[in-house]
Amino acid sequence: MNSYDITLLILLPTLLIACTPFAGSWLVRVLEGEIPSGLRWLGKIERSLYNLIGVAPEAEMTWKEYAVALLCFNAVGCGLLAVMLMCQGVLPLNPQGLAGLSPALAINTAVSFTTNTNWQAYSGENTLSYFSQMLGLGVQNFLSAATGIAVLAALARGLRNAGAEALGNFWADLKRATLYVLIPLSFVLALVLVSQGVVMSFDGYAHVRTLEGAPQVIPLGPAASQVAIKQIGTNGGGFFGANSAHPFENPTPLSHFLQLFAILLLPAACVDAFGRMTKAHKHAWALLLVMGCLLATAVGLSLYAETHPPAAMGEIARALPMEGKETRHGVVASVVWAQATTAASSGSTNAAHGSLSPLSGGIATLNMLVGEIVFGGVGSGLYGMVMMVVLTVFLAGLMVGRTPEYLGKKIESREVCLAAVAVLLPCGLVLAGCVASFCTSAGGAAIGSHGPHAVTEVLYAWASLVNNNGSAIGSLDAGAPFYLWAGSFAMIAGRFLVIVPVLMFAGGMAGKRHAAASSGTFPTDGALFSALLAGMILIIAALTYFPALTIGPVLEHLLAAAGRTF
């Protein structure tokens, strides 16, 4: 470990813990309709936007109205983006003259960016025009993150309100999250990134001649603004194919650190904001504690696995496990990033995840398989976590002999049913996706690696698609029609078949009255709760994926120990 690695490992959690309360309280103020001073002038834009679409931001919505607004908005956004991508050849800001995308790729990409997945079945620099990147993908980067925040806000209101089924207004939440949170943060981060050398240019690609005399094309583009929101909004879709391993996206140690910090900031702030909105701040920090501990364990274990390859791997691998990693970042920074980006549903990468050691790759996969709730995506991580908490308090409530309650509201069969759908349906989708990959020739043909690593590759891909992470083990041919179509379906199902139950849950909870706490009530902010929740998260993932992880990463590790690598 060098001094940068140590600084990173100490400074990242410290800064995150220090900034989360500020970001959380900012988020709450904004969502409650208070326009922060300094941004008042944006309020005019907000009001004119409401007038434009004829919406009253004060009108409270029921869960059904909220869900319909959300689904329609995302469907329209997705459709527009797909059309734009198909037509990019005739649209402006296309200095390279790139042609329109095929329908399958356009739809896959549109779904991917609308669902905050940012699964990329293409390489940015040779597929997309500046227009598509900025006005297409860029816009959805903001809106998909704002959608996550909106669902979080609706859930928090459902748990806080008693009696009336009022979850707030989707349009107001969406706009406030975008205007007052995502845009300012991205703006500042983009400027800093530009200062570090991230490119921001409308020029065409540079044609140069190398020292050896060979011609080289160097892609340019308006990257800095994209990179900022890709990290802030846990989107993860790189401007260039190499993502944050590319020197024009991530040139310096400072840019590396800031991007890593940006991945985790809003997911953590969302948890804090949830606690403030539901007046359960201690509970929210218990959730953060669970998330933090699980991520720290994942980082610790994978660092160990990465730096202690089996003896049979040979001397070079043991001394310098650099395969697939960017030399500027090194092993520690790559492993920390890999764990953070899979835990936080970002999916941006600074190393080839296929080159991680079997066990640290397995842990990265597990991060996604638990449902992207360890930090998770902006908003989505928290609401997914709350569904897991519901199952946990249900079991805990039974074990202390009281009808289970969450934040003072009774958990009954409807809530258990919705939480079970939100938690377990993605599990089923991942398994179904894997089966489709293994059993169809179209799915099998796209698998690029061999042995147990191929099992990991497929499992990783479906975990990433269903849980809206977006990263992949590169040997998989993501551009194959099978993955374009099946992947689109998985991303939509994994996103909205969780959001709808969450909103239904919020609506049901809003109609319930608060039960008073007594000494017989199980407290949801102590160490015991945190341990139980962590145990529940791990055991549900373990019970579902034990066989798959066994014949994937674990078998690969055991074979590597015996001298066979894939």
Added chain:
Amino acid sequence: MKPNQASSWNREIVGRACLDALRKLSPSSLWRNPVILLTAVGALAVTGDVLLKLAGGALDGFALQIALWLWFTVLFANFSEAIAEGRGKAQADSLKRTRTKTVARLLRDDQETPTAATDLRKGDRVVCEAGDVIPADGEVVEGIASVDESAITGESAPVIRESGGDRAAVTGGTRVLSDRILVEVTAEPGSGFIDRMIGLVEGATRQKTPNEIALGILLTSLTLVFAGVCLALPAFARFSEAQSGGAGKVDTSLAVMIALFVCLIPTTIGGLLSAIGISGIDRLVRRNVIATSGRAVEAAGDIDVLLLDKTGTITLGNRQAADLLPMPGVSLERLAEAAYLASLADETPEGRSIVALCREKLAGRRVEGDDWRTTFVPFTAQTRMSGVDLVTPAQTIRTIRKGAVDSMRNWVAGRGRPLPAELTSASEAVARSGGTPLAVAVDAEIVGIIHLKDIVKPGIKERFAELRRMGIRTVMITGDNPVTAAAIAAEAGVDDFLAQATPEMKLARIRQEQQAGHLVAMTGDGTNDAPALAQADVGVAMNTGTQAAREAGNMVDLDSNPTKLIEIVGIGKQLLITRGSLTTFSLANDVAKYFAIIPAMFAGLYATQGSAGPLSALNVMGLSSPQSAILSAVIFNALIIIALVPLALRGVAYQAGKAEALLARNLFIYGLGGVIAPFVGIKLIDLTIHSLGLA
């Protein structure tokens, strides 16, 4: 029925349960339990597979053993339910024996007609004399009688039932010991008290409680996910075989896949779920409490506020006169004489205790006026005083009154007489000590105060302390003034009190507590308690109470013991705790089962000649062979159900205390224990199988 200590494992009950376990194999019966239904379907499939192979001339001994143990899993689950029901049935049978074919003496137009008890309708009037069995539930409308209620309460001492009061309710099946009463029937045939008891213990009216339904949904969801895992696994296996360069290395035969599936789905809790619910009701009945539904029992576990009447619950029913406090200038004798005369006609226990105290104070002296012509003035709720009007030899009327201090004060003031200055201080002193002051006046002159003392029941303070540890706040309801109420509340250790309570105030207090998010229980017996009992989340009516109270509540305590609620709460909590703990245990078990089955299935992958294959590193239990490992897991899965039946029937122990401590304890035993126990169990079974040469 006294709590029945007879073992639930006697030969008769077990024998009947074994037969019922087979009878419950019918699809219509299995249908109600999805987890066990799927196990049965799996067993059927494996059996079919074995038979098909047998038809082809090959006996698959391994699959046959799997099939047998899967059937045993189903049978064990059925058996647990049957034995829980069996205990209830044994009780119901003894109840049915008391419900004889009674012939009722139906009274119509003053004519007695012998009528079968089953033909009685609501509103009919029947005559019951000494020796008669009361034919149906009803209310005494005329007469008084001593009744033997041992058939339902197990208490052999006869109780008094009389018309027009809080002791008017009679129960069908009980026997009149003396005198003659006229009873108006209040229950239609088949819906009487004993019928309800029989229905309850037989489980016929047992519907799933809300928490049971919610848990059922969770178990079904997990079952679906495990079905997905098992359906996906062959695809993973085939792909891995292809990658490792050879087919047939992973055994994904039907028997193995179904064995894995049944081991993963929560059969333990699924199999025991209904036994837990039935035995919970059963435990309640054994404690002589009849609940209208399982839902009420579960709600009892959730209550956090308890409203109790002071009289008869916290204090002994009767207040005793403890002291006489004359006003300045009045002799003790004069006060004693006045109090004596005012109470002579007062037949209440308080009145009699005043007479006794005055006799003691007067020490045998003759009381002036004892032989004068008197008119008694009875107590009314309006005047709140009683007394006598005496005609003196001089033909003047002397009025003597006693009553609550403020009503006496108004009465005296209304006659323009001055009030002694010491009245207030003296009465407050009495009230502060927890007593009730009664003022005594002669011809509208206050002569003194009688100190009535409440006697707090021995041991009640400890009971309230236990309720507090359970997280339940107790509120005492009393008609006393606030000062007296506070003193008694402090002495009895209740958390709060409602003084000078009227039925409307009780109802309002319950609503107010519910509005604040509390679940309220209330015990009561009088007719005026009925609205409050109905409003409360859990209303426990005393069996000695009126029919109205008994119908308004959702539980009836046959022993009429108001602190029985502690036990009811305990049973409600135990129900949930047992379900939660066994679910945790069931899920934790899966870890060990995976470690037994997955290495056994996949060890052949990438195995080189003569080696065990890399995944045998996961065979941490060192099980002897793949087949033995799978068989051991299935056998463990079946046997654990039988092993846990006693726990399901008894319930996981509940101790009042902090929720966190309770959870930590249960997580340790059923969570951690659930992870470790199957590792040990499966290893032991594997050793047995190996030594017997079964696999």
